[in-house]
Amino acid sequence: MKDQAYKLRQKMLLDSTTPAKTIGIVSGKGGVGKSNISTNLSILLGKADKKVMLFDMDIGMGNIHLLLGTHHKYSIMDYIENEELELQDVICSNVHGISYIGGGNGLKSIVEWKEDQLERFYEALDYLVLEYDYIIFDMGAGATRETLDLLLTMEDILVVTTPEPTSITDAYSMMKYIHLRDDGKEFYLICNRAINKHEGMVTISRLQETVRRFLNKEIVSLGVLPEDPVVRRAVSEQTPLIKAFPRSPISLSLQAISSSFLLQSEKLKHQEEKSSFLKNIRNLFFRR
Numbered sequence: 001m002k003d004q005a006y007k008l009r010q011k012m013l014l015d016s017t018t019p020a021k022t023i024g025i026v027s028g029k030g031g032v033g034k035s036n037i038s039t040n041l042s043i044l045l046g047k048a049d050k051k052v053m054l055f056d057m058d059i060g061m062g063n064i065h066l067l068l069g070t071h072h073k074y075s076i077m078d079y080i081e082n083e084e085l086e087l088q089d090v091i092c093s094n095v096h097g098i099s100y101i102g103g104g105n106g107l108k109s110i111v112e113w114k115e116d117q118l119e120r121f122y123e124a125l126d127y128l129v130l131e132y133d134y135i136i137f138d139m140g141a142g143a144t145r146e147t148l149d150l151l152l153t154m155e156d157i158l159v160v161t162t163p164e165p166t167s168i169t170d171a172y173s174m175m176k177y178i179h180l181r182d183d184g185k186e187f188y189l190i191c192n193r194a195i196n197k198h199e200g201m202v203t204i205s206r207l208q209e210t211v212r213r214f215l216n217k218e219i220v221s222l223g224v225l226p227e228d229p230v231v232r233r234a235v236s237e238q239t240p241l242i243k244a245f246p247r248s249p250i251s252l253s254l255q256a257i258s259s260s261f262l263l264q265s266e267k268l269k270h271q272e273e274k275s276s277f278l279k280n281i282r283n284l285f286f287r288r
């Protein structure tokens, strides 16, 4: 599979590099703003001099390219299905200061991938983990079994909710599912589309309280994002929000969220030699 030179390069990189932090951006209920948050947060981390890979994991329905206003020739699905493609053919580099991999329109889900396709996906992740500081996975809508299994491989989980009761309940169910399988994950929380700051803060503290009480776990609040018509305008202009409307209240809140996230994640910076993410992925793919 991997040749000697490849192995040597991996070893040399490992000795001198901290592996990327992997973050899954999820919600219980769909359509709450995950893709917008993933895109803008990634760009802000890039502006803070981090090397960021934004990975559209909404395979089959990805829309990040529209939010970034970019076009990609090949998606991760193409890479998996076509052995002639190199990973570099799939990576869109330097789009608003970050790299991006598209989910593609393939209808096949990961559970249908053959062993050699999983191997190809694993090798791609193995490369990315050594190349980037952060890998942000924008997860698809809804909690399918495979989304949840993939999430369990990532180090941090950023949960997005809105103040709607159904969104809050679904966010809690999602965290409970993950926590019961791995109680060591760091959960971050954002409340999006709040009518005012108070509504957002109440939503966050209600979820924090429920998780503390029933799961005996602390979740880190990253903050509140307001309901703001500029989100839709930016989407239709195909320009990331923080680029199109950098002084809007929601962009300022996104900047505060990005700084708070950086602070928290530096504090918890993992010292492991090899990313636990890769170990987890290996277990998921090859020991079932």
Ligand SMILES: Nc1ncnc2c1ncn2[C@@H]1O[C@H](COP(=O)(O)OP(=O)(O)OP(=O)(O)O)[C@@H](O)[C@H]1O
Pocket: 027, 029, 030, 031, 032, 033, 034, 035, 036, 037, 058, 139, 140, 141, 142, 192, 193, 194, 225, 226, 227, 228, 229, 231, 232, 235, 250
């Ligand atoms: N803060 C906001 N204010 C106003 N509209 C918003 C806000 N956040 C998101 N939206 C709108 O909500 C819709 C869904 O956003 P987005 O695609 O980011 O959600 P998602 O969680 O990724 O959806 P899916 O679950 O389908 O992947 C979009 O039309 C977007 O413009």
Ligand SMILES: [Mg+2]
Pocket: 034, 035, 036, 058, 138, 139, 140, 141
């Ligand atoms: Mg989305």
